[in-house]
Amino acid sequence: MQVLKFGGTSVANAENINKVAAIVKKAVSKNKTVVVVSALGGVTDMLLQAANNAARGSEDYKQAITEIEKRHFDAVKSLIPVAHQSQLLSLVKTSINEIEDICNGIFLLSEITPRTKDRLASYGEWLSSQIIAEKLRFDQVDVQWKDARQLITTNSNYTQAQVNFEATQANIVDYFNSLQQSLCIVPGFIASNADGITTTIGRGGSDYTAAIIAAALNAEILEIWTDVSGMMTADPRLAANAKVIEKISYGEAMELSHFGAKVIYPPTLQPVMTRNIPVWIKNTFAPEDAGTLVLNNERSAAQSDGNIIRGISSINSLALLSLEGSGMIGIPGFSKRLFEALSNEQINVILITQSSSEHSICVAIDAGKADAAKQAIDEAFANELALQKVEPLKVETDLSIVALVGEQMRSHPGVSGKMFSALGRNGINVRAIAQGSSEKNISAVISTIDVRKAINVLHEDFFETTFKQVHLFIAGVGNVGSKLLQQIEKQLVSLQQHLKIKINVIGISNSRTMVLNEKGIALDNWEGELKQGEKASLPLFVEHVINKNLRNSVFVDITANPDVAAIYDRLLQKSISVVACNKIAASSDYANYKRLKDLAREFNCKFLFETNVGAGLPVIGTLNDLVYSGDEVLKLEAVLSGTLNFVFNNYDGSRPFSDVVRQAQEEGYTEPDPRLDLSGTDVMRKILILAREAGHEMQMEDIGNNGFLPQECMEGDVEAFYACMHRHEAHFKQLLDKADAQNCKLKFVATFNEGKASVGLQHIAPENDLYHLYGKDNVVLFYTLRYPSQPLVVKGAGAGADVTASGVFADIVRAASI
Template structure:
């Protein structure tokens, strides 16, 4: 004999009921089947709503009743389109009874627990009868049995207590004599010893199925629902979650207590006592294996079996120096909550006895605070303890696993993983059995927390990075394409799952918390919402994705001013924009401090040498204990390109235009040619060397003509290049006469820095620097005579994008 219980969604439509019928017919071919049925999905809530409306003298209860009526009639007509008179007659009779009951509630303006139980029985009575009669109409060997004839309880309405000996005897007597292959039983409903209608409370249909299974000592109880078993965590929030093949009773109950709604713990006690396995199956996908709950846990999973959560939690804190060493505080606290029928979900107490924290449902929070403040009114008045502290909008997350106690470091991994994503923990609770580690966090952090912990404990060590890019111009477009091309490689070889979750240009912006489709990102961005720098930040923050990284591919002052906001929100920042790191030293210092405080990486390698590892090398030298004595560098790929291509056979204007067309200069070439860009770069290197310095401290010797320096616009500047061609030819002629090359050089010597055009003699490391290449020479304590040299392309969209990409990967490898 097999016992199958089908939940509300399994019988929520005629389509699903047909799936249930197919399952029952398949099982009945080999074994007698007992099928316990819940009310049609959503009907119990509608019955409760109708009752409340009627009690409150709201005539719209009639509308809710009409919906209930239409749902059931529609299901019958779909299931049994012909010869359904007997079914329709029964359904109509029950609905007439229901309408009379609601009218009565409306008239007396009262809904007692006893009446509430009677009201709620209609859902199961209707669904089970419809299923049984549909089976009979299709010639299945089925019979209907009202569970109220079998399950006997006391008169504790809404959550009646079962008389097990009498109930088990009734079940055994009936089924020992039953001849049919399929028996349909309504779940949840029962009758008291005096014959009054009662219900078994939340999870009552599971309870009915468990009692039948225990009374008949069947081999296995099957609970059919709309998911394929118990998952490693909530699959609606964590797409990588997957069903657990086998799990112990204790683990299943812990997960269920903390939000896994597949199973309601108290209802399975009858089968647990007899070690009857429970098999969770999916009505919509009956071929899927599902989850087996038993004491025979041979599953090869790690020590953590699942991660669960409960939302809408409030935290109550009772604290004060007057509690220390004084007995009775805990008793009075819990007694107060008990008298107000407030359930405590989580408890934690400091060893100093200075405070007790309680997690309760948020709906009970205000009542709990009033009751506790009243109980301790005298102690509060005498300032022995503080008024109760109430915090709302919280959730509890829990790691569950029988084997956690045998593995060191589980709690350490849990809390460090949460900490790295700046998920603040308000309270912690862990039982001595170590089967559950619970933490109270902000409800807004639940999705991030579950994804982060699932990645840590259940997935191949792949780290997901969520990238948000502002500035999808020349460099930004190259970066997107590089990420698109390398995603598979990163996942397979570096175990980094990189997703672009947000993009913005000057006109539009677009977001997708599952990652944008990079095959059509241009079209998606074109159709996006209106761009806003603050809006981009707010959306990035509100998505609250783990390992979020903001990438600034602009030269915009306002964008750089938002770095602090991103870092405070624990969102990493990767920037090729030099403005922030070359701004006032106090701002630079603040960004560094925020990065450390909020565990948010702040990387800006491309500020100095595009894709060259200049800052990274400098940081490694400093971290290893070396000291910078001096730096000599050619740091402008654009200026090096210009002076490598300028001669007495070319025009300075044409060469600058070529550099701009190749993307080597900023949109405003004056930033490059004035030396400001190079000054910012050497300033950044000086600061990274540990020296406090500002931009005005850098000696900048310009080579532009006076009119070029004073130009009011980019167009005016280009005109000066034509007009002042002789000025630039004189610079070239002077260098050529000395057999020198013109190079724009940056220098830093301990506490001084300068930039300017220099005539570099033959034999100098800078002399043969070609094209757009950069070169940096670090003279340090360890490299006093022969410097450490870094040389390579220092400008261009591809190499700059690759430098940004390298910074993002560096964050992923942390």
């Protein structure tokens, strides 16, 4: 004997019922079968809504009844040959007339009772089962229809009737022992009390009906046919990479069902669990899919796929109630009175947590019951409130529960640590925690706005061993930004293969337009997408980054814009890592620099700015390694401007100094405003950043600058700057001649020594380490306790779009690896 149950979506219309008929005929050919069916999809809701409208005095209920009639008529006319429709259509019409009479009565009385609700709701399953049975008869299947009200006996707790299992068992066994047919169709959800009055066994009760029958008959298997291919590791609407669970234990399935996985109705498993009857969840619309097999714990564990966690689920629309007070400590009875007050209001407690100090108790309930709960608890503790032994009840809303479920967690330490670490890295605050002694479930209360992110973060950590998804937002796509996007596109496959990282560029903005796409921007057509984007707005771009609340988000600033640098703190406080090519933030007021570093630590993200000094050279990384390993920087000597090194390496007096500077700008070595380079301001920022990273509290004004530009050249715009340099060519030629006379080269050098920093043009002799520095190269000499006389040297190209982009790319990978 086998029992098959088909849900509302499986029997929603004639097309779907034909699919069900095909599955049933195949099943009957192998074994004697009981089929339990739900109402046509949505009909039960329509019936109850019609009742509610009638009770409110609204005649809209008539329209709902008309729609219900049409849906059933359409099904009959599509499934049954015309010559044989009349009897079934007459049965449907009689039922519709009864529904209308009941609703008319409700309308006249302006009230509806639970008993009337059950009577009205029962028509959905009653009609669908009659239609399906008749369809199978015309398909030459030996079928018998049986009213579940004659099989399942309950008490009179209407809408949530409790089953009398002893009487029900006897009814089912007696009936099926005498049944001659190979197939029996039974309506789900409905039952009757001892007086034969219609009752229902709760929403989702068709699953329960099937389980009750399967248990009574000790069936070989219970198949639950629905619109998905089994239970999944997470809600596929929230986690795109959710997978079907091949096998799962009864306990795990019940936990997942309780915590929002609506594939199966939670009480379903109770009757079959006691009989060790496997439950197979299958997809009506993809019957060849393997589905999920629910087994007892031992059989499930023996055939485990190796995953400690079986699934991740959630419950939304929760409120957290917190009862606190010093008067609770050591006084018995507070918990009893709290739960008693909730019980009296028929309020179900979903999660409980209590501090070991007994100073507070937190419970999570349905948010819709929060006001009633507060009133009941305040009344129960009125005396303690008056005496200030307890504080007024705190009610927090807009909360959800995210739960990890798995039988094997009890034997694997570190699961909860991994869970909370993953949530913390992504800025998801946990408001309350609960874990039973069975260690089958770890639940965390979080903000509802974080549910999607939390589900994806946890699913990625526990199930997606293939790669980690990183969401990238890029501000600034000029020379460096465009090279970065090219490099990312080229390395996408390699990153997934070797580092298990998948980079998804979600947002791109320049000064004119921006494009935002949560599914990802095509890197082979990002320029086209950006041209078609909306008008650029930094506030809107940042709001998008924050409001999308995507896991593993990284914001990349490849601008020189102070407004962009000013929003880093907002991003870091949302656990969004910041990669900055822009030097403004790291060289701003020391208090701001330190605050940004502290925010990154506090909110478990990264603030990285390797390219602030030396483009793609590992200057800051090397300095950090020295300091973190306990070394101390005694002195720094460096040529930190690729622009100035290029200029002085190429200026030989044969052409104007201004022409060489313009060449540097055209080749992409200078800042957008080359005066920042030639004035020494950019180098001052760089040595300031290095001094700070070495552990020194310094400000920009603490750095000396021995400049070489005539002051008047700093006035006006960029073109005026070039014109002024051209007029002062004799000045620049004189600087070159003095250096040549001493057999020296001109280098713009930054130094840090004994807590003091300065920058300026120097004559560098051939024996100096800075002499042999060509093209646009940079060099940094680290004199430390470990390298006191022979410095640690970092040397290489310190300017250029390609190398700078590679440095930004490296920081993105570092940020993604936390």
